[in-house]
Amino acid sequence: MTKKITVIALLFILSVSSYAQENTKKFWLSGLSRGVYSLDELKGEETDTTSASKAEYGHTLVDLSANIRPNEHTYIRTTIRVRNDYGGFWGSGTTFDLRELYLRGLIANSVRYQVGDMDYKLSPFTFYNNNEDLYENTLGIFNMYSEMMHYDYFFKGNNTWRQQGLATDFSLSFKKGIEELQFNLFTSRINPSNFSTVSDRVFFGGNLTMVQSDQFSAGLNYINLTDVAGTSNNLNYFKNPVLTGTYKANAIQGDFKFQLDGESGFSKSFTENNEDPDNVVKENLVEDYFNYSTFTTDYAPLNLKFTIAYRNVGQGFRSAGAQMRRLKFATQGFMFNRYTNEQIVRPIGMWDIHNDPTLYNSQIQVGLAEFYPQYNNIDPYGLATPNRKGLDFDLIHIDEQNRYSFSLQYGMLSEIVGLGVDDLKKFNTLSANLDLNIENMLPIYDKQILIQLGYTNDQTKRTGDQDFIQTELNTQRIYAGITLELTDKLYYLAGYESIKASGDDYLANRDRNDVIDDFTLFETELSEKIIGMGLRYEFDDKNNLQILWQDYNWSNSVLGTEDYGFDRLSVIYIMKF
């Protein structure tokens, strides 16, 4: 039935398309098509005769978007995805999905609205889709699959969450005092009722920004994730309101530009009518506040930007829209999930994070989800990570002639309250990234030679007068890559990345009421390496073909499991239209 509807819809779109050719700007088609083929080989112990060592798979898909503008103030977009997995013939394995549908417009030339699917965010403490672990600064050659997953999950570069609901924004201008008042409001449904035990859960809020001038603005953000009473027989209603205030001020003095901006606010998280097994009402109220402020200095002559940021996020600060992790915690990957003759579970590695779409969340959920401390033990929930205070420093320089650019980040944070002891964990992070555009250093060479080098070091450390209090977890990441333009539009890509994590740390286990009831000692001696190379041919800005080869190795002596690795050869064709 679904296929029939989809086919009819496609026919409708195509027929309207021919009509639209006669009425330009009323209707047009756009989209993306993608073909991916991969050949993977598992490298485990040589004596493993039980596990299948090779797998080939891939897919072809088309996202066909119909863009309809019935009048100058209304825009409708619907996208249908047709996907055929590798090996599907004559319709077998082919899927048709309505990928997105929304309508947006302008009322009375002043109020904008959008109904249906929308991408929305507010601030890093209220509603924000933080990048997943290992995403930032990853070389393009290793990020190809991540980028595809981001596209599939609507993880756009501006950290929005894909929602379904209603959004509107408008502004009021003033002649005196302040320039403008900007209003943004939204509501979406996170969870539908089953009319029995699960209530409708909605997420709503908005933002009011007062723009006093180019030099100063301030605003208020409010969000609330709440169950709707009466939509089921369940009388427990979860609520998570967050109210924050923002400010931004800047000034120019000579060659220096200064900017101060920040956000402060508080949150509550509780459940109305919640009863424990002894019928005692437990609201499980968790509440706290945060302060975050950054001061940025731009020195124009050197194209140098320095930022110092302070944050103090209370241990009880809860903001589901900002603390939701993209990456699910899993102990088992989708691909080659068992290996060795004993068919043990293959532990997760960065390969899975870069390649496994089943590890990603598409919707906001409640609670502080488990995370991977070996990759990010400092900010697993972004800036809104609770129980953190301290300073972050950031220095960025871009050469005037674009010969090189570098960035340096240093963070010195600590807990606000200890976990299980009064002693606080200290978090130190150092990150350096250097991009070299060699062709700009060579006056007679015009083909691109881009070299990327990077290093990050995260350390979590707790000292104490007894051995079990002392913990230390270190993660080092080194990466290096080169992009070489061989001939016009043909590029050679190569990269290397290594992650080493060693040490231990106590992680909090939280019960269903968000109370820490125990600790788990996390220990690791992780070593991961990935090397890759490939060719990319860019037909044009929207159309490229890549052939990539990657070799990946994983080991963790603490777990006592066999080392493993993957080889992958992949062909990827992407066309946007």
Place this chain on the structure above:
Amino acid sequence: MKRLLYILILGVVFSSCEREEGFEGPSLIDQFGDFNIVDSLQISNANIDFADGETSFFMAEFSKSVNWEIKITGGISGAVKIISGSSRIIDEENTSWDGSTTNLPMFKIEDCSVDLTVSYNINASDTIISVADSLISVASLSLTTTKVNNGLLLADFETGLDPNWNIFIQSGGNMSFNLVSNNSPQGNSYYDMGGNVDWDWLIGLTDFPAEAYGSSTFDLSDNGDKVYFNVMLNMPEGLDNPPIVLFQFREDDNSNGVFEEGLEDMYAIEIRDLAPGWRLVSLKYSDLTSLNNGAPTDPEGNGIHNPDLLNKVSVLMLAQQGGGYSQTLMDYVIFTEDQPFNP
């Protein structure tokens, strides 16, 4: 400049908010830390005169929170009081002792031994070792008087049988409605009810009429929810015919000085399934029901639990007729208010 000042003020306001101090989650020190005695066991009052309103408590301090248990054992009575908790510090807050016992018998005027044991985990070479019930301190104390028990005492059987009580004993074999002074749960004596009656369930009964205590009704609250009837019972070991103890509570609903059968309320409770060993039975007066041959029935008076109109308490010793010898030991019959008797 003013704007910056406002921002700073805002920041100060937020920064000045106070958070709870301490740490999140269960204590790691309690789970894995070394155990040491910081302050050894001390007793606040080692010669306690409970009758004079004195109490006592215990003090100790450890390096970490542990599960601790203080066991006070009477040298003569064998009474045992167990005070337990989970904390790093033992003090008046968690160890105040009023002379009560955890299990019968009750304490007498006697010397007592005090044992302090602890249970905890330690982390040795990355291995968690559990230490259970480790005895770390021994002390002693003396009781110069026993605790004062508030309530309306009907009988402690310490000074013989009151002639104003009405005692009926069936004609049977080995009948023993008498006092015994041996291993009493309270004081020195208890009431022994026993015998073998082939032809009737009733072996004997004892009435405690209110007149024996100076009035036609007992001096009790009029609120049945506040009044508790308490009695200590024991079924000796080796009985083939287990006893049934029936307590009857007759009310003088019309306040004419006597209970009138069929016109006034009589509530009752049957105590079955007694086991060897002394046991305290405490019953809320308002929970009592009217019984007819052991089955619940409607009360025949005003149908309201009126402890203040209680005219007589009867104890009927019953056993299966022809079932052989049966016996029940009874001690310390007392009404308390607001809460069950704390022995």
